[in-house]
Amino acid sequence: MKTIKQVWDWFEHRLELRDSIWPVMRHPVPAALAKPVGWMYVFGSMTLTLLMLQIVTGVCLAMIYQPTAADAYASLEYLNYEAPFGWLLRAIHYWSATGMVVMLMVHMTQVFLMGAFKYPRELTWIVGVGLLTTTLVLAFTGQVLRYDGDSYWGVSVAVSAAGRVPFAGPSIVHLILGGEYIGSETLSRFFTLHVFILPGLLIGLLVVHLYLVVKRGISEPPTPGQPVDKATYGEEYEKLLEKGIPFFPHALYRDGVACAVAVLIVVGLAVIFGPKGPGEIPDPTLIHAEPRPDWYFLPVFAMAALSPPSMETFLMLGLPVIGILALVAVPFVAGSGERSARRRPVAVLVVLVTFVTLLILGWYGATSPWSPDMEAWSSTPVPAGIVEKLSPLELQGAVVFQNKCCRNCHALEGAGGKRGPDLTEVGIRMNPEAMVRQVVQGGGNMPAYAQQMNSAEVTALVAFLVKLRPAGIPPAAVPSAAAESLVAAPAETP
Amino acid sequence: MTHSPPTSNSPDEERRGLLQWSAIVLGAFATAAAGVPIVGFLLGPLRKRGDQWTTAGKVEQFPIGQTRLIDLENPLHGLGDGDAGKIAVYVRRADEEKFQIFAINCTHLGCPVNWLADAGLFMCPCHGGVYYEDGSHASGPPPRGLFQYEHRLEKGDLLVKLGHLPTLQQPG
Amino acid sequence: MPTANLYAIVAAILLLASMSIGCGKPDPAERFVRPDDITDFHVLFQQNCIGCHGATGDLGPAPPLADPLFQAIVSDDQLRETIADGRPGTLMPAFEKDQGGSLTTDQVQILVAGIRETWKAASTPTDKLPPYQVSTADPAGLKDANVMTGKELFETSCAKCHGDAGVGGDAGALNEPALARLMSDIVLRRLIITGRPDLKMPDYVTLGKKSHTGEAFTSEQISDIAAYVRSLQQPTKIAALPADENQ
Numbered sequence: 001m002k003t004i005k006q007v008w009d010w011f012e013h014r015l016e017l018r019d020s021i022w023p024v025m026r027h028p029v030p031a032a033l034a035k036p037v038g039w040m041y042v043f044g045s046m047t048l049t050l051l052m053l054q055i056v057t058g059v060c061l062a063m064i065y066q067p068t069a070a071d072a073y074a075s076l077e078y079l080n081y082e083a084p085f086g087w088l089l090r091a092i093h094y095w096s097a098t099g100m101v102v103m104l105m106v107h108m109t110q111v112f113l114m115g116a117f118k119y120p121r122e123l124t125w126i127v128g129v130g131l132l133t134t135t136l137v138l139a140f141t142g143q144v145l146r147y148d149g150d151s152y153w154g155v156s157v158a159v160s161a162a163g164r165v166p167f168a169g170p171s172i173v174h175l176i177l178g179g180e181y182i183g184s185e186t187l188s189r190f191f192t193l194h195v196f197i198l199p200g201l202l203i204g205l206l207v208v209h210l211y212l213v214v215k216r217g218i219s220e221p222p223t224p225g226q227p228v229d230k231a232t233y234g235e236e237y238e239k240l241l242e243k244g245i246p247f248f249p250h251a252l253y254r255d256g257v258a259c260a261v262a263v264l265i266v267v268g269l270a271v272i273f274g275p276k277g278p279g280e281i282p283d284p285t286l287i288h289a290e291p292r293p294d295w296y297f298l299p300v301f302a303m304a305a306l307s308p309p310s311m312e313t314f315l316m317l318g319l320p321v322i323g324i325l326a327l328v329a330v331p332f333v334a335g336s337g338e339r340s341a342r343r344r345p346v347a348v349l350v351v352l353v354t355f356v357t358l359l360i361l362g363w364y365g366a367t368s369p370w371s372p373d374m375e376a377w378s379s380t381p382v383p384a385g386i387v388e389k390l391s392p393l394e395l396q397g398a399v400v401f402q403n404k405c406c407r408n409c410h411a412l413e414g415a416g417g418k419r420g421p422d423l424t425e426v427g428i429r430m431n432p433e434a435m436v437r438q439v440v441q442g443g444g445n446m447p448a449y450a451q452q453m454n455s456a457e458v459t460a461l462v463a464f465l466v467k468l469r470p471a472g473i474p475p476a477a478v479p480s481a482a483a484e485s486l487v488a489a490p491a492e493t494p
Numbered sequence: 495m496t497h498s499p500p501t502s503n504s505p506d507e508e509r510r511g512l513l514q515w516s517a518i519v520l521g522a523f524a525t526a527a528a529g530v531p532i533v534g535f536l537l538g539p540l541r542k543r544g545d546q547w548t549t550a551g552k553v554e555q556f557p558i559g560q561t562r563l564i565d566l567e568n569p570l571h572g573l574g575d576g577d578a579g580k581i582a583v584y585v586r587r588a589d590e591e592k593f594q595i596f597a598i599n600c601t602h603l604g605c606p607v608n609w610l611a612d613a614g615l616f617m618c619p620c621h622g623g624v625y626y627e628d629g630s631h632a633s634g635p636p637p638r639g640l641f642q643y644e645h646r647l648e649k650g651d652l653l654v655k656l657g658h659l660p661t662l663q664q665p666g
Numbered sequence: 667m668p669t670a671n672l673y674a675i676v677a678a679i680l681l682l683a684s685m686s687i688g689c690g691k692p693d694p695a696e697r698f699v700r701p702d703d704i705t706d707f708h709v710l711f712q713q714n715c716i717g718c719h720g721a722t723g724d725l726g727p728a729p730p731l732a733d734p735l736f737q738a739i740v741s742d743d744q745l746r747e748t749i750a751d752g753r754p755g756t757l758m759p760a761f762e763k764d765q766g767g768s769l770t771t772d773q774v775q776i777l778v779a780g781i782r783e784t785w786k787a788a789s790t791p792t793d794k795l796p797p798y799q800v801s802t803a804d805p806a807g808l809k810d811a812n813v814m815t816g817k818e819l820f821e822t823s824c825a826k827c828h829g830d831a832g833v834g835g836d837a838g839a840l841n842e843p844a845l846a847r848l849m850s851d852i853v854l855r856r857l858i859i860t861g862r863p864d865l866k867m868p869d870y871v872t873l874g875k876k877s878h879t880g881e882a883f884t885s886e887q888i889s890d891i892a893a894y895v896r897s898l899q900q901p902t903k904i905a906a907l908p909a910d911e912n913q
Binding site: 006042077080081087088091148257261264265268270271272273274275278279281283286288338353375376377378379380381382384387388391392393394395396397398399400401402403407454455457460463 | 726728841
Binding site: 068069070071073152153158159160161163164169170171173174175177178179180181182183184185187188281282283284285287288289290291304305312370371372374377403404405408417419422430442445447448449451453485 | 542602627
């Protein structure tokens with residue numbers, strides 16, 4: 001016992017932790033945090049805990065992962081199938097990344113709704129926006145390191161978008177690729193970013209963020225009718241802290257519980273659902289790829305697909321920048337005044353609209369109805385119930401429908417591509433003349449088939465399409481309003 | 495920078511001024527000495543490597559009126575590229591002499607377009623961009639027709655000039 | 667204590683979830699296989715054939731493969747050739763890589779073997795079957811066919827469903843000029859032989875017994891009927907459309 005005390009004193013004499021760390025641990029926080037509302041203050045710590053989990057699992061994965069285009073895929077398979085716990089570490093890294101982004105958004109939402117970004121904590125928020133941006137770039141680079149078909153073609157998409165930047169486009173493309181094409185130097189770059197540069201940046205920002213949290217103190221839970229006044233806030237906060245409670249042990253234990261739960265959930269998800277991918281082999285000669293980003297970027301993915309061509313470049317390149325600038329501007333626009341969400345209807349509305357928009361875009365991104373089903377023509381059968389009703393010519397028409405890949409964009413009874421309208425009941429919407437015109441001339445986002453089909457094929461196809469209507473309902477006599485909108489609609493909502 | 499006033503002759507102050515300037519000047523030199531190679535290295539990829547000619551195959555292996563997907567080795571490929579050092583192109587032989595070599599990358603966002611031989615169309619799986627068999631834009635979001643590579647016929651061989659990833663401002 | 671409860675609840679949920687969903691450890695069997703290396707017949711058939719030939723090889727718009735009579739008259743080579751090279755001029759595409767398709771020669775062979783194995787005839791037929799192909803030069807034997815004999819057979823048998831002169835009845839019209847260009851002679855012959863069991867069209871035996879002869883159609887009679895059906899589909903009647911007529 002005496003020896004331990006001696007050793008401790010030896011270190012303490014040199015480190016003087018009692019003067020540096022201990023006051024920080026015991027720094028007073030508003031007394032209200034001991035109440036249940038204190039649970040609103042754990043999200044930042046949960047994000048931090050998942051970041052630490054990311055760092056540890058990431059370091060482990062880097063011991064096996066091969067950051068070259070030739071071997072990366074094989075090393076991922078080795079991790080999945082051979083390395084002890086390799087699959088679980090990959091899974092934890094993936095689910096912890098997911099958890100980190102989720103908790104980061106929850107944390108930001110809480111800070112925003114409780115007005116904690118207001119004076120004097122504006123810089124803490126701005127550094128937080130930096131942390132969000134860095135985390136998202138880490139998420140994207142990490143997705144590229146899962147080097148499979150999605151990753152390869154995902155880089156291709158990112159580069160094609162970057163290549164649209166006026167003037168600097170080609171240079172940006174070269175800097176991202178590290179050369180002329182997607183190859184080993186590209187992957188090495190993403191590896192360096194993901195493993196050295198971005199984590200370094202993240203930790204640097206994090207140090208500033210935490211320094212500010214301690215320096216400016218934890219914000220007290222807002223009370224409606226008590227606006228922040230820059231002239232008096234500092235004094236009021238000082239007074240509040242006089243009645244405050246020490247951070248350690250009270251708030252820290254609460255954080256500890258929440259963080260443990262976060263880790264348990266992440267590991268649980270990892271055990272149950274396992275790692276993501278790798279999917280198909282990243283080989284530029286395998287062209288049946290349909291790259292889809294990880295969930296974080298599904299809204300952006302959907303945005304790029306849904307935007308009209310004239311705004312496309314702006315939405316792809318400009319919107320993310322505007323979004324970040326808007327977040328940075330928040331404390332300058334509303335740096336003082338009411339903090340309680342009960343008195344800030346606009347803030348609540350902004351949060352609601354943002355999340356609903358992200359959810360809808362994310363859902364569209366996940367289902368991507370604008371993507372043709374490239375295999376449908378040969379792998380999605382014509383529903384047997386339709387086939388049974390067909391005459392010899394209509395049967396041939398159905399074969400034309402499949403063979404000319406109409407099915408890749410048009411579904412029958414819900415099966416097939418969703419890019420164009422479902423044609424299960426097209427016979428009651430369009431008359432044969434309108435069908436011929438649509439097939440031969442195209443229009444409304446449909447290619448013209450004049451060069452691709454002979455007259456016999458068009459005749460058979462139209463005979464088949466006319467037959468596509470519920471029993472007992474006569475075919476359309478004139479192109480109805482519905483038929484017109486059928487032609488025009490895809491132009492507006494591809 | 496505040497220089498020590500010329501009226502002051504104290505050797506101490508002179509030495510301090512000299513030291514201050516030495517630190518600034520030498521520091522600038524040291525930063526440049528280490529920084530130039532680092533920045534130069536980082537900007538290295540900006541140096542363009544031109545596309546190179548490579549043999550796509552014998553002329554007679556491409557039937558007239560058909561479009562074929564062929565796998566080639568990217569002439570620019572380097573160490574550790576593995577499969578990524580390959581490149582696929584579409585070769586369309588319109589008639590005896592006329593060839594068209596298309597990049598597989600969609601002009602919209604670089605996804606790999608698929609040739610649907612029966613429909614006579616190229617279709618992109620990402621956002622449904624469609625091109626006719628001559629590479630011209632048929633429908634969907636692409637801003638232009640397919641990227642085409644330079645090519646020539648020589649001694650019964652079809653030669654293609656390729657290497658870089660085609661994007662809107664750097665087409666084939 | 668509430669935190670202990672929380673722990674217990676989380677642990678219970680995780681335990682239940684992992685028991686119900688199972689472990690997330692990746693299964694090597696689910697590794698990605700290069701398209702060229704797929705050797706499973708069912709996967710290849712599902713990816714390439716069912717779009718037109720139906721999910722189970724029948725009830726698709728194209729002639730059924732799940733047809734023992736068809737399997738009995740067609741040879742491995744004929745099947746392989748059709749899959750590899752397609753039927754030029756019709757909607758059956760070529761599937762072999764050399765012909766612009768997406769399958770390797772081995773994969774075509776796997777499809778042939780799989781189709782044979784899956785839908786082979788239950789027993790070897792006792793009667794002599796009419797040949798699938800009459801001769802290489804004239805696959806459906808139309809050159810030497812007698813249209814008038816065909817007409818008589820058609821009117822006494824086929825017309826019951828397809829109407830006189832093929833104008834259509836319960837089974838739809840055959841006098842469509844477009845059919846002459848979309849359906850090859852050999853497919854026409856095959857359909858007269860096998861019928862379409864999945865669409866209630868009887869085979870040559872039943873059809874023949876319904877005709878004035880009262881006996882199964884012979885190979886020549888099948889050619890005669892095919893020739894007559896062809897004569898009903900005068901291609902000159904096709905309305906000119908702004909389409910490439912020679913594609």
